[in-house]
């Protein structure tokens with residue numbers, strides 16, 4: 566007889582039956598032009614002057630440190646760190662991000678290598694290329710630019726990257742070790758590291774603070790939630806299925822947004838005096854701009870400025886620091902390989 570608690574084995578899901586829950590995509594409902602808000606009734610004596618967290622110059626500082634370490638390594642052992650980027654398909658945004666990454670490598674003296682594949686190439690070719698890069702001693706970091714074309718098995722390709730070269734920190738073993746206190750992942754995802762770096766450099770106390778993370782992606786939301794917990798923050802993670810996410814975010818001391826939806830985070834979602842880190846990099850049509858688009862975050866920036874105590878702008882906030890962390894992971898990997906300290 567079927568026990569009420571026994572797992573159904575008839576479902577199409579794997580060996581765990583339904584226990585892992587269905588894999589549903591996070592689809593947020595975007596608001597193109599947010600309706601205007603009534604003016605805030607705060608008198609000028611209580612008016613906040615928010616700090617604009619300058620990610621661009623923080624990233625420059627971090628790169629300067631990395632540059633120096635790369636030079637020392639080169640002088641001492643005649644080796645430099647190497648990063649391989651795997652790019653599949655022709656997405657313009659991906660091509661741009663990869664370009665930022667290779668340019669940043671060049672700036673600090675990290676060797677970079679680009680492996681490009683067409684959208685319709687066999688998945689096998691990518692797995693084989695990754696396997697070769699795993700064996701290449703001049704490569705210390707391998708990054709598979711996401712998203713991959715829909716028809717490809719992302720998990721298979723990401724799992725092919727050697728744990729020792731997984732500078733994105735997306736390998737199951739690195740994600741798993743990040744999730745459990747006391748375990749040490751070889752690499753922590755760049756965005757999560759960038760988030761902590763931005764907050765600590767801004768003098769924010771994480772221990773015991775209430776943080777709301779908007780989004781649960783592998784690249785930003787999930788690893789950032791995990792890393793914040795390791796810093797003893799109380800983390801609430803809201804996502805596309807959360808009812809009234811604003812009711813949760815408006816209680817947070819710190820809001821981290823990584824939903825990929827312009828204007829998602831409104832003034833009403835934010836507590837007065839809160840701190841906002843915006844990982845959104847959304848391209849929105851802008852006929853006034855030469856490119857025909859402009860880049861905006863997930864947060865209604867002008868609205869947020871009326872209530873927050875500190876915020877990262879987009880561009881020039883979390884993005885450049887995330888890229889600096891990729892360089893840092895690549896350097897750490899090379900140092901580990903050569904036992905160089």
Ligand SMILES: Nc1nc(=O)c2c([nH]1)NC[C@@H]1CN(c3ccc(C(=O)N[C@@H](CCC(=O)O)C(=O)O)cc3)C=[N+]21
Pocket residue numbers: 661662665708709710711712733755784846860879880881882883884885887888
């Ligand atoms: N395997 C993998 N690893 C990643 O780290 C990864 C990825 N796939 N896929 C896509 C996302 C996105 N991402 C960005 C990093 C920096 C900026 C950045 O520096 N943006 C600039 C300018 C933005 C612009 O003008 O386009 C800024 O915010 O100032 C943007 C986006 C990394 N990602």
